[in-house]
Amino acid sequence: xxxxxxxxxxxxxxxxxxxxxxxxxxxxxxxxxxxxxxxxxxxxxxxxxxxxxxxxxxxxxxxxxxxxxxxxxxxxxxxxxxxxxxxxxxxxxxxxxxxxxxxxxxxxxxxxxxxxxxxxxxxxxxxxxxxxxxxxxxxxxxxxxxxxxxxxxxxxxxxxxxxxxxxxxxxxxxxxxxxxxxxxxxxxxxxxxxxxxxxxxxxxxxxxxxxxxxxxxxxxxxxxxxxxxxxxxxxxxxxxxxxxxxxxxxxxxxxxxxxxxxxxxxxxxxxxxxxxxx
Amino acid sequence: xxxxxxxxxxxxxxxxxxxxxxxxxxxxxxxxxxxxxxxxxxxxxxxxxxxxxxxxxxxxxxxxxxxxxxxxxxxxxxxxxxxxxxxxxxxxxxxxxxxxxxxxxxxxxxxxxxxxxxxxxxxxxxxxxxxxxxxxxxxxxxxxxxxxxxxxxxxxxxxxxxxxxxxxxxxxxxxxxxxxxxxxxxxxxxxxxxxxxxxxxxxxxxxxxxxxxxxxxxxxxxxxxxxxxxxxxxxxxxxxxxxxxxxxxxxxxxxxxxxxxxxxxxxx
Numbered sequence: 407x408x409x410x411x412x413x414x415x416x417x418x419x420x421x422x423x424x425x426x427x428x429x430x431x432x433x434x435x436x437x438x439x440x441x442x443x444x445x446x447x448x449x450x451x452x453x454x455x456x457x458x459x460x461x462x463x464x465x466x467x468x469x470x471x472x473x474x475x476x477x478x479x480x481x482x483x484x485x486x487x488x489x490x491x492x493x494x495x496x497x498x499x500x501x502x503x504x505x506x507x508x509x510x511x512x513x514x515x516x517x518x519x520x521x522x523x524x525x526x527x528x529x530x531x532x533x534x535x536x537x538x539x540x541x542x543x544x545x546x547x548x549x550x551x552x553x554x555x556x557x558x559x560x561x562x563x564x565x566x567x568x569x570x571x572x573x574x575x576x577x578x579x580x581x582x583x584x585x586x587x588x589x590x591x592x593x594x595x596x597x598x599x600x601x602x603x604x605x606x607x608x609x610x611x612x613x614x615x616x617x618x619x620x621x622x623x624x625x626x627x628x629x630x631x632x633x634x635x636x637x638x639x640x641x642x643x644x645x646x647x648x649x650x651x652x653x654x655x656x657x658x659x660x661x662x663x664x665x666x667x668x669x670x671x672x673x674x675x676x677x678x679x680x681x682x683x684x
Numbered sequence: 685x686x687x688x689x690x691x692x693x694x695x696x697x698x699x700x701x702x703x704x705x706x707x708x709x710x711x712x713x714x715x716x717x718x719x720x721x722x723x724x725x726x727x728x729x730x731x732x733x734x735x736x737x738x739x740x741x742x743x744x745x746x747x748x749x750x751x752x753x754x755x756x757x758x759x760x761x762x763x764x765x766x767x768x769x770x771x772x773x774x775x776x777x778x779x780x781x782x783x784x785x786x787x788x789x790x791x792x793x794x795x796x797x798x799x800x801x802x803x804x805x806x807x808x809x810x811x812x813x814x815x816x817x818x819x820x821x822x823x824x825x826x827x828x829x830x831x832x833x834x835x836x837x838x839x840x841x842x843x844x845x846x847x848x849x850x851x852x853x854x855x856x857x858x859x860x861x862x863x864x865x866x867x868x869x870x871x872x873x874x875x876x877x878x879x880x881x882x883x884x885x886x887x888x889x890x891x892x893x894x895x896x897x898x899x900x901x902x903x904x905x906x907x908x909x910x911x912x913x914x915x916x917x918x919x920x921x922x923x924x925x926x927x928x929x930x931x932x933x934x935x936x937x938x939x940x941x942x943x944x945x946x947x948x949x950x951x952x
Binding site for chain 2: 459464487490491495501502503504505508511512515516519524528531544546548549550567
């Protein structure tokens with residue numbers, strides 16, 4: 407049996423927000439595999455965003471350990487700075503993520519914090535701008551941009567640091583279908599360059615189509631994990647958690663047994679696959 | 685209004701001139717406006733209007749509206765200078781200073797000559813200074829102003845504060861506008877009493893959202909590796925130095941200064 411390497415591990419993590427009466431993370435144990443595309447699904451308020459913030463060292467759990475590459479995370483300044491060079495976090499609301507006055511300035515912010523020389527910064531910013539198609543808006547103030555553009559700048563500003571782990575909180579929120587497709591393409595490119603991805607989302611269709619591994623969270627705990635097929639076969643558990651199932655899955659399962667039986671065990675992940683199967 | 689100024693600063697015709705030059709020019713003329721007298725100041729008002737509306741291509745309507753906005757303040761303060769009140773028994777002390785006056789009760793209200801003179805002088809100086817300021821605001825984008833400040837050695841704390849204020853003031857304005865619309869759509873404006881109550885709610889809500897936004901931004905800054913200093917990088921933008929504008933600016937300042945010294949000399 408191959409021992410999988412865990413990039414990020416949570417062990418019995420408890421975290422309660424300062425003025426809150428119930429824990430946001432309630433004994434969470436979760437392991438993120440290296441080089442994979444993982445998705446955390448759960449209803450809004452189950453603790454997904456808190457999990458991402460704790461992963462980036464922004465909050466220190468009251469109990470439990472967070473491990474990065476096998477070693478427990480230290481919460482002094484230097485260690486956190488080193489951790490954040492390797493982990494990138496993209497928040498749900500691009501308004502919160504963007505802090506520079508212009509697009510270039512915002513993308514360069516993380517690089518300046520690393521203390522890189524000016525030439526290197528210039529090179530990387532130019533690369534990020536070309537990569538995300540931001541040439542026309544490169545010198546424009548951030549508040550002149552549309553929401554889709556802001557999301558691109560937010561993602562560019564984090565990927566330009568070349569993190570080993572990229573955390574995304576509801577990346578497809580507020581995006582129209584075209585922008586969502588563009589996002590998927592970018593995530594594919596980022597993954598191909600060796601970055602591990604962890605996405606928190608409540609969009610089951612996206613998670614089903616995109617992820618290799620799915621974590622199901624509920625009330626601050628990990629209920630279920632596995633490959634998408636394994637997770638979504640647990641219909642009863644998922645419905646008990648008020649989560650439901652991806653649309654394609656539901657459609658496939660409602661087809662008569664005769665039709666499904668012809669194509670073996672696999673369930674199509676996209677509309678194209680469904681069409682081919684039929 | 686902010687938003688128009690912003691957009692104009694990025695799209696005006698003088699965009700490619702070095703910002704240091706534009707700012708330097710505005711400050712030089714501002715200095716002349718301070719030390720000179722009315723005729724020169726009126727000339728400055730006219731000349732800066734030519735620069736702003738003529739050369740930079742700012743729409744005249746917007747420019748006039750901005751000047752009018754400043755003019756409102758003048759209108760409020762100038763009468764206080766020109767109009768005087770003295771008690772009826774001291775009227776004989778005036779020695780012909782009044783232009784027109786009226787007696788009311790035991791008091792004499794009049795418009796004083798010297799007062800009017802002072803008021804008009806102040807109006808000329810303010811309008812001249814404001815026109816220099818507007819030229820700078822409307823032709824130099826804020827990020828470039830910050831760059832010039834940094835190059836001049838302005839303390840990092842100040843430039844960082846300005847940068848963050850600039851970034852988030854639009855968020856604040858937009859949030860205020862959204863809250864306003866929300867209250868309008870729920871009839872928060874029906875009567876004076878309701879309107880005041882809604883305004884109170886709006887202000888308190890703005891405070892709360894501001895703090896929430898502050899908390900979120902702190903998380904973001906931390907996650908992007910905040911080191912205690914807020915540093916950013918900009919591409920070296922290539923500015924084109926225009927001889928024609930530089931010449932006109934230089935000669936114009938010389939003309940104004942010599943005109944000023946001539947009038948002072950003649951008066952003596």
